[in-house]
Amino acid sequence: MSAFYDARVAQRRYIPLVLTGVLIATALSACSGGEGPGRVRLGTVTLADVAEVVEAPGTVAARATATLRSPAEGVITRLHVKDGDRVREGETLVEIDSPQARERLRQARDADAGLAGGASVPSGIDLGGFQQGADGVARRGFRTARQAAARIPDPRQRARVLAEIAKAEAQYATAAAAARAAVIRLNAGLGSVSSAMTSITAAQRVQTRAAVRTAEQAVRGLTIKAPFDGVVSLGGPASGGGGGGLGDLADQLPPQLQGQAGALGALGGGGGPTDPASVAQGAPIGSGGAVVTVTDVSELTVAADVDETDILKVRPGVKAEVELDAVEGATYPAVVTAVGVSPKESTGGGVTYRVTLRLERGAGTDGSEAPWPKPGMSAVADLRVREVSDTVSIPSSAVLTSGRDSTVWVFSAGRARRRVIRVGAQSDALVQVASGLRVGERIVVRGAGSVKDGQELPE
Structure with a gap:
């Protein structure tokens, strides 16, 4: 995920994702030990849809602009x-x-x-x-x-x-x-x-x-x-x-x-x-001297800067959703049309690559048609770089990383047992489990960082 987005945008966009993760964990689990902070919660491995999203800041651009001069x-x-x-x-x-x-x-x-x-x-x-x-x-x-x-x-x-x-x-x-x-x-x-x-x-x-x-x-x-x-x-x-x-x-x-x-x-x-x-x-x-400038706004694109850690996941045809600072709550469908190869150093010292998306008509939270943006507006694009349906999945809060290994705590005979898993697509709330877990197994979905191997866990 790109680290170069506005903090205001991050706050506005991530709170719903966190709430979604909590709701999923609640639906999956049988709570043990109360609801206080630091308490362990168990959940059940299920099937779900997982969409891995790369977030990138961008700018709306016109289809064509020509400055006509004397x-x-x-x-x-x-x-x-x-x-x-x-x-x-x-x-x-x-x-x-x-x-x-x-x-x-x-x-x-x-x-x-x-x-x-x-x-x-x-x-x-x-x-x-x-x-x-x-x-x-x-x-x-x-x-x-x-x-x-x-x-x-x-x-x-x-x-x-x-x-x-x-x-x-x-x-x-x-x-x-x-x-x-x-x-x-x-x-x-x-x-x-x-x-x-x-x-x-x-x-x-x-x-x-x-x-x-x-x-x-x-x-x-x-x-x-x-x-x-x-x-x-x-x-x-x-x-x-x-x-x-x-x-x-x-x-x-x-x-x-x-x-x-x-x-x-x-x-x-x-x-x-x-x-x-x-x-x-x-x-x-x-x-x-510039006399007039003609701008073709019949089609708009978004020029997004994708961090080097994510750019290899992006390809033409990837679908995305775009939000604008100027139109709060509205989302605009988009699709990647080009992926640049020239690196650009960001203000934070990292490297980004330019990705171009074709913007389509958007909708507000009430379903009404959102205003057509103007060139130059700030945007944030969520690129759905990987999507899997009806796959073995668990809450992202259940996964611990140790070196190259991804592990979870499995509830077995009343105790916590460490198990290495292989992960696939990852969203903010869910992680696809490519191997290592079966549907129906119970795992620690909250408080995993405080659990010890062999620790007794109440059901």
């Missing part, structure tokens, strides 16, 4: 939503006007058009050295773009941008290889200067076209739409890093194009946290 510096011209609105996928949320983004698009197109018409060859230029320099600039540009993309906090957006960079890099590699081959042919007297320069220009256009695509994406991104159904919150957290698009290639263009495209900059850069009050019609917004 692709460029601008002004919010229309705000179609407010905090708490429910929206549908594709619905327009915010419209932004950004002269800066439109100017970057114009410059990117001009830079690309400058190469589309062919490039002039300066007198006496070494095309081999020129191409090597262009290759070096391209490598630095793609490396810078990958580093920027790696800092994008949203995993889906990060993967999309990295895929775009990889595609552009592959295209450049193909074009650059053709350019180098053209230079070799020229130097061997088998080709012309114009043919070599055309190949070199084609390689350079891979970068300018990448800058155009990014600038176009930025302009399209000025109309922000919902990526999926969900609930809107204005503003959002910091992005956790700068850059993050193919626009980073703009600053890495070959020197002869810097005059045309130097103002492109890196589109979609990082931004700090945005306060909801600052997201309003007519308000300015910085590049990378």
Whole structure:
């Protein structure tokens, strides 16, 4: 059982279990020697259902969350939503006007058009050295773009941008290889200067076209739409890093194009946290600033931290019951969908592992439907890692542990006799006896710690 749960929760949750154990012992036993503390009580071994439960603290999480950011510096011209609105996928949320983004698009197109018409060859230029320099600039540009993309906090957006960079890099590699081959042919007297320069220009256009695509994406991104159904919150957290698009290639263009495209900059850069009050019609917004956050609460999960001593008992498909601090008395069915393998050191110095559970609709103590939780709420999950039905069982209070042995006191001919047993599933109140006891035998179920071997016990 995890040792890292709130003491308040432990108290609230364990008192009913203790009472259950007392009631079971009362039903099983014939009391001897009165009810005072420290007195020995006997009980009868019976058949019962035993459920072994691992308790783990956790947090409610949404199915998906996306923070939508301004692709460029601008002004919010229309705000179609407010905090708490429910929206549908594709619905327009915010419209932004950004002269800066439109100017970057114009410059990117001009830079690309400058190469589309062919490039002039300066007198006496070494095309081999020129191409090597262009290759070096391209490598630095793609490396810078990958580093920027790696800092994008949203995993889906990060993967999309990295895929775009990889595609552009592959295209450049193909074009650059053709350019180098053209230079070799020229130097061997088998080709012309114009043919070599055309190949070199084609390689350079891979970068300018990448800058155009990014600038176009930025302009399209000025109309922000919902990526999926969900609930809107204005503003959002910091992005956790700068850059993050193919626009980073703009600053890495070959020197002869810097005059045309130097103002492109890196589109979609990082931004700090945005306060909801600052997201309003007519308000300015910085590049990378969080405009709205959309959260899909149609499905909720619980991210629970299971102690290392229990994690090997947990597997996908294990059923659980979840309780929330915010909804006292209600229980929510859940099922384990994933078991993590990365360890995490807890505040208490131990090691825990993340377990994900799918949460279902819950019910209150009166059977009424419990409120649907909100992401971020504290939870405690009881994972039923092992369940056996109609099995030989005894109260957990009857079991004593000595080294690796589990023992009980068996009532035989009026005296206590120690017997080693093998236990199976264990709940807080009951223990499954895999071997060592038979149904109907009488054992000490209370006060076992004070009993001596051979001690006379009154029936």
